[in-house]
Amino acid sequence: MTENFADRLMDAIARKKAPVTIGIDPVYSKLPPGLVGQAGLNREADLESSLDAVLEFSRRVIRLVAPYVPAVKINSAYFERYLWEGIEGYYQLIQEAAERDLIVIADVKRGDVGHTAEAYAAAHLADPDLAGADDLVGPDAVTVNGYLGADALDPFLKVCREDGKGVFVLVRTSNPGAAEFQNTMTAEGQTIAEHMAQLVAKWGVADGLVGKNGLSSVGAVVAPRDVEQAKRIRQILNNSMLLVPGFGAQGLGAAEVAACFKPGGTGAIVNASRSVIFAYEQPEYKQQFGDQWEPAIEKACQDFVAQIRQVAGM
Amino acid sequence: MTENFADRLMDAIARKKAPVTIGIDPVYSKLPPGLVGQAGLNREADLESSLDAVLEFSRRVIRLVAPYVPAVKINSAYFERYLWEGIEGYYQLIQEAAERDLIVIADVKRGDVGHTAEAYAAAHLADPDLAGADDLVGPDAVTVNGYLGADALDPFLKVCREDGKGVFVLVRTSNPGAAEFQNTMTAEGQTIAEHMAQLVAKWGVADGLVGKNGLSSVGAVVAPRDVEQAKRIRQILNNSMLLVPGFGAQGLGAAEVAACFKPGGTGAIVNASRSVIFAYEQPEYKQQFGDQWEPAIEKACQDFVAQIRQVAGM
Numbered sequence: 150m151t152e153n154f155a156d157r158l159m160d161a162i163a164r165k166k167a168p169v170t171i172g173i174d175p176v177y178s179k180l181p182p183g184l185v186g187q188a189g190l191n192r193e194a195d196l197e198s199s200l201d202a203v204l205e206f207s208r209r210v211i212r213l214v215a216p217y218v219p220a221v222k223i224n225s226a227y228f229e230r231y232l233w234e235g236i237e238g239y240y241q242l243i244q245e246a247a248e249r250d251l252i253v254i255a256d257v258k259r260g261d262v263g264h265t266a267e268a269y270a271a272a273h274l275a276d277p278d279l280a281g282a283d284d285l286v287g288p289d290a291v292t293v294n295g296y297l298g299a300d301a302l303d304p305f306l307k308v309c310r311e312d313g314k315g316v317f318v319l320v321r322t323s324n325p326g327a328a329e330f331q332n333t334m335t336a337e338g339q340t341i342a343e344h345m346a347q348l349v350a351k352w353g354v355a356d357g358l359v360g361k362n363g364l365s366s367v368g369a370v371v372a373p374r375d376v377e378q379a380k381r382i383r384q385i386l387n388n389s390m391l392l393v394p395g396f397g398a399q400g401l402g403a404a405e406v407a408a409c410f411k412p413g414g415t416g417a418i419v420n421a422s423r424s425v426i427f428a429y430e431q432p433e434y435k436q437q438f439g440d441q442w443e444p445a446i447e448k449a450c451q452d453f454v455a456q457i458r459q460v461a462g463m
Numbered sequence: 464m465t466e467n468f469a470d471r472l473m474d475a476i477a478r479k480k481a482p483v484t485i486g487i488d489p490v491y492s493k494l495p496p497g498l499v500g501q502a503g504l505n506r507e508a509d510l511e512s513s514l515d516a517v518l519e520f521s522r523r524v525i526r527l528v529a530p531y532v533p534a535v536k537i538n539s540a541y542f543e544r545y546l547w548e549g550i551e552g553y554y555q556l557i558q559e560a561a562e563r564d565l566i567v568i569a570d571v572k573r574g575d576v577g578h579t580a581e582a583y584a585a586a587h588l589a590d591p592d593l594a595g596a597d598d599l600v601g602p603d604a605v606t607v608n609g610y611l612g613a614d615a616l617d618p619f620l621k622v623c624r625e626d627g628k629g630v631f632v633l634v635r636t637s638n639p640g641a642a643e644f645q646n647t648m649t650a651e652g653q654t655i656a657e658h659m660a661q662l663v664a665k666w667g668v669a670d671g672l673v674g675k676n677g678l679s680s681v682g683a684v685v686a687p688r689d690v691e692q693a694k695r696i697r698q699i700l701n702n703s704m705l706l707v708p709g710f711g712a713q714g715l716g717a718a719e720v721a722a723c724f725k726p727g728g729t730g731a732i733v734n735a736s737r738s739v740i741f742a743y744e745q746p747e748y749k750q751q752f753g754d755q756w757e758p759a760i761e762k763a764c765q766d767f768v769a770q771i772r773q774v775a776g777m
Contacts, residue, residue, distance in 0.1 A: 176578055196595035226575055226582040232554060232596055235586075237547035260608055261540055261572050262638035264490055268540040272549075281510035282546055294574055296610045296633060298640035319610055324576035326612035333658055334650040341655060344647055 153360030154290060154315030155368070155390050159415065161219035161252050167454045168414060168461050170220040170254060170392070172422030173210060173242065175203045175227050179427050181442035200231040204238040210426050211246050213443055214450045220252035222392075222420050223288070225273075243288050253288040254392070258319065260294030260301045270304035274314055290315035292370055292392070295345055299352055302367075309366040310357040315390070316367055318349045320382060323372030323395025332374070340378070346371075346385040353389055364416065365389050371409060372401055379408035383416075391417040396457075397424045407460050414461035425449045467674030468604060468629030469682070469704050473729060475533035475566050481768040482728060482775050484534040484568060486708070486736030487524060487556065489517045489541050493741050495756035514545040518552040524740050525560050527757060528764045534566035536706075536734050537602070539587075557602050567602040568706065572633065574608030574615045584618035588628055604629035606684055606706070609659055613666055616681075623680040624671040629704070630681055632663045634696060637686030637709025646688070654692070660685075660699040667703050678730065679703050685723060686715055693722035697730075705731040710771075711738045721774050728775035739763045 162168050177185070177199045185191055190202035211221060223246070228239035246253045259269045271278070276287045293305060295318045305316045321331055321342040331342040339347070346369060353359070353367030360366070368390035373379035383391070393409045395401040396419055409417040428434045428449030429442035438445040476482045491499070491513045499505055504516035525535060537560070542553035560567045573583045588605045591597055607619060609632045619630045635645055635656040645656040653661070660683060667673070667681030674680070682704035687693035697705070707723045709715040710733055723731040742748045742763030743756035752759040 174579065176582075192594075194592070194594055196591075196593035199593065224575075224579055226573075226579045226586065229550075229586040230582040231593070232586070232591065232599075233547040233551040236543075236550050240546060258575055258608075259540075259572070260574075261538075262636060262640075265488065265538055265540045268490075268544040272540065272543040272546070277510075277546065278508070279510040279513065279545070280506075280508055285546075294572075294608050294610055296608055296644060297636050297638060298643045298645070300638040300640035322576060322611050324611060324614040326576075326614035329612045330610065330659070330662060331612070333655075335655075336648040336650055336652070338650070341647075341649075345644070348644060 151311065151313035154309060154313055154366040155364035156360035156362050157289070157313065158220070158252055158315065158390060158418065159362050159364065162418065165217065165219045166458060166463060167218050168410070168418050168463065169218045169454050169457050170222045170418050170420045171210070171214045171218055171425050171450060172256070172394070172420050173207050173221055173223045174422045174426065175207050177203055179430065180206050181429055183440055183442060196231060196234065200235055200238060203227065203231070204242070207242050208245055209443065210446060211242065211249065211251070213447045214425070215249040215251055217450050217454050218251070220254055220418065221246050222254040222256050224256040240285055244285060247286050252290070254317065255288035255291045258292050258294050260297050262297050262300045266301050267304040270308050274305055274308045274316070275312065287314070290317060292317045292319065294319050295348060299348075302352060306352070306355065306358065306367070314366065317370050317390070317392045318345070318367065320346045320349060320369040321371050321373055321378070323401060328374065342378075343381055343385060346382045349389060350386050359388065363388055368392055370394065373405050373409065376404050376408045379405050383409055383411070392420060393417055394420045396421060403460050406457070407462070410461045414463035417461070419457045421453045425453055465625065465627035468623060468627055468680040469678035470674035470676050471603070471627065472534070472566055472629065472704060472732065473676050473678065476732065479531065479533045480772060480777060481532050482724070482732050482777065483532045483768050483771050484536045484706070484732050484734045485524070485528045485532055485739050485764060486570070486734050487521050487535055487537045488736045488740065489521050491517055493744065494520050495743055497754055497756060510545060510548065514548055514552060517541065517545070518556070521556050522559055523757065524760060525556065525563065525565070527761045528739070529563040529565055531764050531768050532565070534568055534732065535560050536568040536570050538570040554599055558599060561600050566604070568631065569602035569605045572606050572608050574611050576611050576614045580615050581618040584622050588619055588622045588630070589626065601628070604631060606631045606633065608633050609662060613662075616666060620666070620669065620672065620681070628680065631684050631704070631706045632659070632681065634660045634663060634683040635685050635687055635692070637715060642688065656692075657695055657699060660696050663703060664700050673702065677702055682706055684708065687719050687723065690718050690722045693719050697723055697725070706734060707731055708734045710735060717774050720771070721776070724775045728777035731775070733771045735767050739767055
């Protein structure tokens with residue numbers, strides 16, 4: 150029988166003792182000089198050269214962090230930017246991560262309805278079913294935008310049930326401008342983010358989605374702006390995994406992150422992207438490692454895991 | 464000087480006297496038997512064969528409707544479903560439509576923040592700037608999801624200003640389940656959809672976005688559930704183009720559509736997808752054209768234009 154996604158994720162977190170995911174968000178202009186100085190990778194304005202550099206960097210990051218973390222979050226936008234060739238590379242990276250026993254969260258934030266949602270679920274969550282592509286695996290989970298309502302999720306939930314995969318619905322995002330919409334109060338006295346959390350909780354208890362740990366395959370993306378908001382959303386989404394972005398670089402503090410976990414340090418996974426993958430740019434790691442960008446990333450990943458382990462009380 | 468998107472769209476609508484866009488949402492299982500019976504296009508489970516069929520169909524639909532409508536809406540999901548090869552085809556279709564002087568609305572419903580939003584704007588709205596892809600043009604406008612707030616739009620708005628392009632922000636979608644979230648009341652006594660409309664109106668009046676007709680490059684996707692909702696949203700978005708999906712197949716009536724227009728039949732463009740592109744499946748066209756799927760699509764497009772012209776009071 151196919152294992153529930155939340156169970157798989159919880160097990161993977163427990164094995165590595167790391168409720169952490171690393172975000173693969175490569176940007177050419179921030180790649181290590183040692184890498185982009187190589188022949189063939191050194192022309193930013195050239196599609197082939199810049200894409201090759203971005204992919205080589207991403208592959209190396211995945212290999213560096215694989216021993217320490219249970220999951221990576223790969224954001225499709227950074228590959229869509231290189232058109233269809235970028236998308237080919239994006240699917241290759243999913244294979245690369247899967248081969249290293251990492252859980253792959255595809256950060257695609259799609260949201261559409263009916264047949265269009267079916268097409269997105271086939272493209273971005275299911276394992277490809279077309280001869281000519283059926284040796285590929287899809288990611289383990291995907292981020293989705295719930296603005297369009299339950300219809301937008303249904304085709305994804307079908308894949309969750311049948312293939313043991315998961316979704317994370319955007320509830321509260323980490324960007325400075327999120328509050329303008331997401332913190333607007335509803336007539337019920339909740340923020341829009343909390344209202345979305347309630348819908349996610351409801352969608353998540355449908356048949357075939359709750360695992361043996363009591364957690365649903367339907368999780369949420371939550372970057373609370375303060376501890377009170379974190380507690381409210383944690384309570385509403387009592388049976389959901391929270392994917393928590395924005396720690397550090399985007400201003401989320403340890404107290405807010407701690408409030409996203411359930412007692413015992415379960416129920417949440419915290420993402421770091423730039424603070425780890427571009428660690429070689431930071432004075433603290435630069436001083437220690439100089440031009441050695443790979444050890445800098447490895448060390449930043451280890452530091453991040455240790456930090457979140459402590460925050461989670463694991 | 465680059466012409467404002469809303470001005471370009473209004474001019475194109477006036478030239479064809481057709482406030483109409485046709486949605487390119489191809490699904491293999493619905494393609495005409497006369498097309499999928501051809502060698503090389505007849506294996507649904509094979510990536511290459513099914514994608515070739517979907518692309519050939521889409522190209523022919525674009526050519527059929529080009530004389531009658533000012534714009535097509537191409538939904539990326541139906542091409543993403545065929546992985547990177549599908550995306551290559553998707554960009555080819557954008558070129559095909561642009562060469563026929565059609566305004567291209569890329570229905571991608573993206574929404575992310577910061578650097579990720581920049582990557583999406585580069586991938587899906589700007590003309591590609593990378594050597595190796597710089598002979599391509601991007602679409603004229605794109606649909607975006609505003610759940611993440613203004614940050615998600617900013618990189619797109621930069622392209623709107625610099626290159627005369629446009630965005631349509633999701634306000635009220637046409638699916639049955641849309642109401643659960645979008646009709647929730649805020650503390651101010653509006654629906655969430657109306658609150659989003661207010662934000663869109665605010666974002667749309669920023670410097671460099673309003674054209675000589677007084678309309679903004681920032682439009683909205685609006686499929687109101689009743690005439691009152693249509694009127695309220697039309698009023699809030701007084702200076703925006705409304706992209707109206709869902710007429711016919713998805714249950715939106717003539718009265719709701721009429722209420723989306725400004726006096727004189729301006730300010731809105733109505734989309735039809737399945738009712739036109741799969742017209743050969745409908746008894747009324749089947750009876751008239753038999754297996755001749757191309758004349759059926761052409762006639763359905765003409766009928767749709769005539770119908771909306773009347774509804775708009777043009």
